Amino acid sequence: SQQGEEDPQALSIQEGENATMNCSYKTSINNLQWYRQNSGRGLVHLILIRSNEREKHSGRLRVTLDTSKKSSSLLITASRAADTASYFCATVRSLNNNAGNMLTFGGGTRLMVKP
Amino acid sequence: EPEVTQTPSHQVTQMGQEVILRCVPISNHLYFYWYRQILGQKVEFLVSFYNNEISEKSEIFDDQFSVERPDGSNFTLKIRSTKLEDSAMYFCASILRERMNTEAFFGQGTRLTVV
Numbered sequence: 001s002q003q004g005e006e007d008p009q010a011l012s013i014q015e016g017e018n019a020t021m022n023c024s025y026k027t028s029i030n031n032l033q034w035y036r037q038n039s040g041r042g043l044v045h046l047i048l049i050r051s052n053e054r055e056k057h058s059g060r061l062r063v064t065l066d067t068s069k070k071s072s073s074l075l076i077t078a079s080r081a082a083d084t085a086s087y088f089c090a091t092v093r094s095l096n097n098n099a100g101n102m103l104t105f106g107g108g109t110r111l112m113v114k115p
Numbered sequence: 116e117p118e119v120t121q122t123p124s125h126q127v128t129q130m131g132q133e134v135i136l137r138c139v140p141i142s143n144h145l146y147f148y149w150y151r152q153i154l155g156q157k158v159e160f161l162v163s164f165y166n167n168e169i170s171e172k173s174e175i176f177d178d179q180f181s182v183e184r185p186d187g188s189n190f191t192l193k194i195r196s197t198k199l200e201d202s203a204m205y206f207c208a209s210i211l212r213e214r215m216n217t218e219a220f221f222g223q224g225t226r227l228t229v230v
Contacts, residue, residue, distance in 0.1 A: 033218060040226075042206060043158065045218040088158060090219075095163065099170030100146040100210065103219055105158040 006089055006106045014114050019076045021109040023089030024069075030092045030101060032065055034074050037086045037108070046074075046087075081115040117141045121207050121222035128197055128229055136192045136225045138207030148208040148219065149182065149192045151175070158206070164190065197229045 006023050013019055023032070031050045035043040049056045049065045049072065056063045062075040076083055090103040120139045128134050140147050149161040162172040164182055181193045190209075194201055204224040211217050 035221075040204075042223040043208075043221040045220070048218055095171050097170070099165045100163055102160060102163060102171060103148070103208075104160060105150075107157040 006087070006109045008109060009107065010110045010112075012112045012114065013079055015079060015081055017079055017113075019079050019083070019111055019113070021074045021087050021089075021111070023072045023074070023106055025072075025089075025091045025104075025106075026070065027091075027093065029067075030094055032063075032072050033090045033092060033103065034061075034063060034072075035088045035090060035105075037088065039085075043088065076111075079111075079113045081113050083113045084111060086110050117220075119207055119209055119220050119222035121205075121225050123225060124223065125226045126228070128227070130199055130229055131196050134194050134197055134227065136194075136205050136207075136227070138190045138192070138222055139188055140190055140207065140209035141211070141220055142188070144209035144211050144220070146170075146210040147184070147190045148210075150206045150208065150221075151203040152206065152224075153203045161192070161205075194227075197227075199229050202227055202229045 029051055031048050033048045034046045036046050037043050047058045047061050047063050049063050060077045065072045086108045088105050088108045090105045092101050092103050095102055122137045147164040150158050152158045160173050162176045162182055163170045179195045184190050204226050206224045207222045208219040210219050
């Protein structure tokens with residue numbers, strides 16, 4: 001089964017610095033999504049990149065996708081203390097019989113941004 | 116903004132008891148999911164549900180688990196005889212249109228503690 005794996009597992013930076021998190025996966029995908037989770041809370045969708053896209057921006061977020069290497073990266077620029085959270089990539093593939101998609105999450109990167 | 120709501124936010128139950136976790140997906144969404152996250156670990160897929168039936172389930176989703184959408188709005192996960200290892204956060208998610216590469220909307224989760 002496919003699996004998104006993030007690295008690093010933990011990242012600690014100073015406010016204002018950029019944070020880069022990587023995700024690798026094993027099988028073909030429809031799209032790849034990044035989610036954020038504050039401690040003990042739900043998953044919040046950040047950005048989606050389709051399999052035919054290479055880069056996407058949303059505010060301070062920049063996502064890249066390299067399907068030949070089966071990898072993606074999430075860059076948060078000019079980080080803030082409020083960006084402290086866990087970040088997960090989720091690979092998305094179609095289920096049979098038009099029964100929808102399945103998201104498979106990686107282990108996540110715990111980001112701490114120090115003020 | 117529409118959201119997925121889950122109740123209760125926290126449930127404590129005795130080992131061997133049955134629990135029902137409730138979710139109200141976003142009203143015009145078509146695809147529904149349950150995921151779980153054991154403390155500090157990755158988010159694991161349990162089951163997907165479409166057109167009033169299970170479309171895919173993981174190895175975790177054994178005979179102790181069942182899902183229902185009894186009234187067209189609620190989406191429930193039942194664990195018949197809870198075990199200590201069922202302690203986790205359980206997340207419900209829904210998606211509007213699979214083929215349009217749309218995001219999944221997650222609820223805030225139910226923290227299940229089996230004692």
